Amino acid sequence: MSASIRLLRCLKASRAFSAVTTEAAAQFPASLMRGSLPAQSDMKERGVHWVFLGCPGVGKGTYASRLSQLLGVPHIATGDLVREELASSGHFAQELADIVNKGKLVSDETIINLLSKRLESGAAKGESGFILDGFPRTIRQAEILDGVTNIDLVINLKLREDVLLEKCLGRRICSQCGGNFNVASIDIKEENGKPGIYMEPLLPPSNCASKLISRADDTEEVVKERLRVYQAMSQPVEEFYRSQGKLLEFHLPGGIPESWPKLLKALNLDDSHEKRSAAA
Ligand SMILES: [Zn+2]
Known part of the structure; x- marks a missing residue:
């Protein structure tokens, strides 16, 4: 039985921790399991469990990467996971190559498998927490993620469409x-x-x-279509987290020099940023 089917089955069976821990524990590191999460006061040790949303081109990789360095948690971009797997001789490499070469979207199952593998190897190295970038992309992925770990915050980066x-x-x-x-x-x-x-x-x-x-697919027509597809797919995901009270909408006011301090302020991180700057 594939890992994701196991995860799905757990999720359907019960949202209670006990059901999730028995089967899904094999797939997601124990430290990330909802049932074993430490109290809020231990947040620093646990590391943040954050998700970055935002359409292609908005610069979420840049901000996610900066925040991960600041907070000492890994920045896990599913696009990187796919590229790394493709370049490896790993379990999914051939399957992935077939999908990507046909121009198809990588399935939820494959993405979840790659992500589980990445979280497991990170936990084995003593990593705690994460900032996810490019995941969850669909409502189904969001539900599966919700069944196995407790997301603290979802940052939705926005930029004027023009x-x-x-x-x-x-x-x-x-x-x-x-x-x-x-x-x-x-x-x-x-x-x-x-x-x-x-x-x-x-x-x-x-x-x-x-x-x-320039990339062959960075033409006005293709970019507009990419944005349209993204909006249609991401809206239910945004709504999912909004209804949980976890969605932080952040409108980028400009480039990095202007946006970065404002983002830190919105995240209540301006203190740690100042300390770090002073120490540097
Ligand atoms: Zn060069």
């Missing part, structure tokens, strides 16, 4: 070193009470400048 589109169209990759850059320079003035927004481009060093290429 700006988002421009940012996506401005993405460039260096064909030589693979570095990611963005040539879009956003400087929209305040208008009719709508706040302005300023975002600097992320320009390449001079040795990369002549080798920039």
Whole structure:
């Protein structure tokens, strides 16, 4: 029986801890199980259990990665897990290659298997907590996750759609070193009470400048379609967490220099940030 079917079966059987712990414990590390969660006061030791939502191009990988460094928890991006598995000789590599090569979406089962494996190996190395990026993507994934671990907070990163589109169209990759850059320079003035927004481009060093290429799928039509698909899929997931009172909507006010301190403030982390800056 596959791991995810076991997880699903547990979930259907009961949402009570006992039912979940007996079968799902084999799949999710014990330290992450809801039944063995420490009290709120031990939150620091347990590490945060956070989820990052946000459409492609919004920069959630950047913010998730910064926060994971600040909080000392792993940043687990399911896109990375898929790429790592594809590059390995792991159990799912061939199956994944078939799916990806046909342009199909990777199934919930496969994603959950990869995530379980990642959490287990992390727990074995003494990791605690996580920031998930790219998961859960569907309501079913959210329900399964909810059955095995207790998510503290879901941060939904938002950016004006016109700006988002421009940012996506401005993405460039260096064909030589693979570095990611963005040539879009956003400087929209305040208008009719709508706040302005300023975002600097992320320009390449001079040795990369002549080798920039854009991704074939970063055309206006494809980006718009990607955003439409994302909205349709993510809305039920957002609603799921909103109804649990766990959703924090964060509207990016600009680029990283402007957004980062405001995000920390929204997360009540501005203290630890200041301490760290002072120590550095
Ligand atoms: Zn380069």
